[in-house]
Amino acid sequence: MPENHHVRRQRLRSLLGPAEVDALLVTRLANVRYLTGFTGSNAALLVTPDRTVLATDGRYTTQSEAQAPDVERVIDRACAEALTTLAGETGVRRLGFEEHDLSVATHATLRGRDRAPDLAVTGGLVERLRTVKDDGEIELIRRACAISCHALEQLLPVIAPGRTEREVARDLENRMLDLGADGVAFQTIVATGPNSAIPHHRPTDREIAVGDLLKIDFGALHHGYHADCTRTFVVGREPETWQREIFDVVREAQRAGRRALAPGAGLRQIDSAARDVVKSAGYGEQFSHGLGHGVGLEIHEAPALGCSAAGTISARTPVTVEPGIYLAGRGGVRIEDTLVVDESGPELLTTTPKDLLVL
Ligand code: ZN
Ligand code: ZN
Secondary structure, eight states, X not given: OHHHHHXXXXXXXXXXXXXXOSEEEXXXXXXXHHHHOOOOSSEEEEEOSSOEEEEXXXXXXXXXXXXXXXXXXXXXXXXXXXXXXXXXXXXXXXXXXXXXXXXXXXXXXXXXXXXXXXXXXXXXXXXXXXXXXXXXXXXXXXXXXXXXXXXXXXXXXXXXXTOBHHHHHHHHXXXXXXXXXXXXXXXXXXXXXXXXXXXXXXXXXXXXXXXXXXXXXXXXXXXTEEOOEEEEEEOSSOOOHHHHHHHHHHHHHHHHHXXXXXXXXXXXXXXXXXXXXXXHTTOGGGOOSOSEEEXXXXXXXXXXXXXXXXXXXXXXXXXXXXXXXXXXXXXXXXXBEEEEOOXXXXXXXXXXXXXXXXX
């Protein structure tokens, strides 16, 4: 999609003036990929008003030519250093850099170079562009979510007491790969019984027991784009009263959060739409994280939906809505969808059912 990359770079150029920089040095690899299509593991990009120069090392000569045929290239292992020198030589006086990515050590090296431009923080210009997705990006996230849901549906019939968290996680990941995922979006969380009360539990050799809550947080990676979905089940018998109660509260909160997703809605207001449901049920303290996050080339990206978030959400922004209640030592419930904000209501991408299934 070289034409998409060109459009993205033009949009970035329109932000250089307001950011009071002559050019931007892009070092965050997801941003390099977003602006050029190049996926190598060592790269940087210089964007000036009239030039785009990609730096990478000799391992990627052929790949960079194929993936980013429409930009100038420099082959040099020290990507940021080479581009900073080039910027200085071509008259850039004030060079923006990505302070959330560049290390302190590299910053010192860049500043110490002969005729180096002044370096200026920019506050995530490319990340700001990335929040609103184009059609191609939304289609890739849609596909990543479809693969994820399909894999979960295949997995459910083979979940049984005695299987371990690690086995179930590996099984689900293999199914996503078999269904066409390029990889997993993040390390799959499978949490059973008391472990389900740990929001980001790492799978262990604990065996699933009858009566356990089973929380699975997972997603496929498709052409660089991530899916993110959580479902919670109960294993082997009908849920106990407390399990049903926290499940129903989380489900109601999740519905309220989804309903609050509209172009122009405040990020904090979306969070509180869901959080208020949990609080009024008496579990506010047990919902210990933000409501959700943007999804795209990174699994967690802007915007963050949380009680300290500032700003509003825009149409064409994919986000998760994932309230949870975690009762230490007993168990927890989280329900998470990936959705795209749209004028006509949010599009639900993780379509697998959200009922409290007994497996
Ligand atoms: Zn998740
Ligand atoms: Zn998430």
